Amino acid sequence: MLDNYILEMRGIEKTFPGVKALNNVNLKVESGEIHALIGENGAGKSTLMKVLSGVHPYGSYGGDIVFQNTKCEFKNINQSEALGIVIIHQELALIPELSIAENIFLGNERSNKGIINWNETILKTRKLLSKVGLRINPEEKIKNIGVGQQQLVEIAKALSKEVKLLILDEPTAALNEEDSENLLNLLLDFKRQGMTSIMISHKLKELLKISDSITVLRDGETIQSYKHKEQKVSQTQIIKDMVGRNLENLFPDRTYNIKDDVVFEIKNWSINHPIDVDKQILNNVNLYVKRGEIVGIAGLMGAGRTELAMSVFGKSYGRNITGQLFKDGKEVVFNNVTEAVKSGVAYVSEDRKEYGLILIDNVKNNVTLANLQELANYSVIDNQKEIIEAEKLKLQINIKTPTIEQKVFNLSGGNQQKVVLGKWMFAQPDILILDEPTRGIDVGAKFEIYKLINALAEQGKSIIMISSELPELIGMCDRIYTLCEGEITGNLSRQEADQETLMTYMTQNWGS
Template structure:
């Protein structure tokens, strides 16, 4: 038996103006969990798209050897036929179809063009049992949770007789419980002899389940570590990823908090936009001072995003009641434009759906939230647009060959910088940041943290929502905890710990 199931040698891949991969080498042993890690834009996803045939043979140089056979995949079907299956970060399920229909889409159980639904349902039930899902095969995808959808994707991969399972940021959108269940499943697959390649920015997860780690930086292979019996640390991996030491994951900040309250939410209640009898938020009371960063901590479903969107021009919810005060005066934002005009900005947790126009350029996205700032008498000043975009690109270090590059072609970290830059150009007083570092690497996170600190040092105020408790503790002056739509605590940074926050996040009411 060969000591490798997969070997990629000298892989080089270029896009217009960008060399995404340069002479990359990767060896994966059979039956192991092999982690692939690097900063956003390092080339991880591109390498896996080369492997799976998304980028077909002859669009790159180098060799792929799988199970001792030289492979020249022209499309994803050819790689799947050999048992190489990739699950992308953005799930590829069709919300309106059932679990069974999604699992066997394009791989139907049929005879003479007629689908055998009995066989389809039975096989789906067996696959769901393998991934630990107790759901009806005929449940519709849009009615199940994100964690369950991730497991449906894995069940779909198992239906294709997978030998090498590639998972790109599988836990990025999952809560802790769903992440833990998925990692346990990968460990079970390993015991059964399956090989996995795991792409993630969550180092603790990788160290827990991985046998080997390969680090990419700037499209090149830096190092591969065998984790068994070797004392490899997270700090060593971070240094390999970013090319320098990061002695502190959170940049230092001068005390910026003033005494004056600039924004206050009082007795804020919100009902579900469709089920108008279902109350989502119950009498929320929070405030933020000038130059302050406050955090909102809560488990998935606690109402964090609903709170942010309802504040931001009532873009979520029905029967909204309560008061908003800005600089001591009551305000009423009936829509998003009124919120923006009154100095609010909202960075959504879903940058691709709500934060960016992916088919537009970096330049167009950066100036989108403040078109009046690059216009005169309603006419766009294209020179000013270029000047503003170039200035923001430099200021916030967006890594792109040109401001004319489409946003869809940039890494997640650079896309997130564009969203932040867009709102910085609108010059808000209050920024609501919903999961501002989700799915981006430690180096890009540090740069975004520095941008946040720069904003509050200039007198801006930040409301920061995050699922990562160390991030909230490292960045925020105070942290509110939210559970079942109710505020359960208001903790100063000095008194905050992951344990204390989790306690308040899981209890019904504050002390």
């Protein structure tokens, strides 16, 4: 191996029951570079990094890992961290009730004869926070800081372990534009200081902006490697490598079937914060959706998009809720989620792992969960019917899994999202509220989700779609409402909507 390579992974193979996750994967990372690892959900990116970090121990995979010219056989994550290989997973591993300092040195405590030296701990935490540009009290609890700040705490934690190779798995997935930009700049600063990074992300523009080299995986195999700083690879080429085909149009064609009748209407909807009851979150919100129509909701973080969806869906969020809901012209009241579902309203949460899925259960039980009465025979689930319906949904929405008995946590993010959609499709709703339906999934999986959404609209379903990605809303929606500081500031047709106009309405509260 040449001296300028800090890492080489040769012929890596990894098999899970019924699935070959990695097949002869090769990866070379130069010292001091930012290396992008790109691929669709299920391509094997996270599995490869788990092999590297020792999560999948030596002996459970084939191939060789060479780090700093030495062949490594990591049996656990502690062994890889001892050499300076640190991975930050997509799901942040912080404990909300502990302080920033306690989280950073958890398992790596500054102690003398078993007694923690808190002065040293606080002092070192301040220095680490300064390195990541975070000016905050080290004794502040994690639960009291934002997601962007938590991501920086994770990086500070990595720096405390004298990191030589920093691996980031979807580090900007849950961040707003400003926090994402700050994180990317931080990685560039680390690069200038000589640190090596591997970054996994579905945000291709971010990767193309900061990466020196790119490796593309598809179906568990290395498809292509580029020296991006020399070749300047295009986003179109990367997408073609990822999905194995050209995506001429990122949004699928649709047959319009919009009727004139208003299926769902929200009138004068206001809610307050569930804990700080004097703080108003939404003020006098009005919107409607017709049969077969896809209506978007655009707004910056904190505008009240998710709060609107959850409060409408059986008062899942908020206090002092006032206003009216109308379905098919008749007023309805949803005091809980069950009442909303029975009335034909479904909500796909932005956090599929927390609110959308039972990760330790299988695909079959997840996709049928929202409509068990359909499977009941005198209050007993008809197992054969459940299997038939689950198999139908698996084929209909193309869930990539060897069997419907597969545990959901073993699926890729895109296929997990299909399971969530399948669950609510089985409930046969009239109105489907989709909150960030493509968050954290790749372009190929997005295209499939878009096709499902279009198909539902063509069947006459009414769709309300919340997204942080303005091109997604413009490409998918018939009309787009804009929210700013809890108030509706615009209602634009597809023809009127462009990114600049939407952003103008999203940042100006005309009513204030």
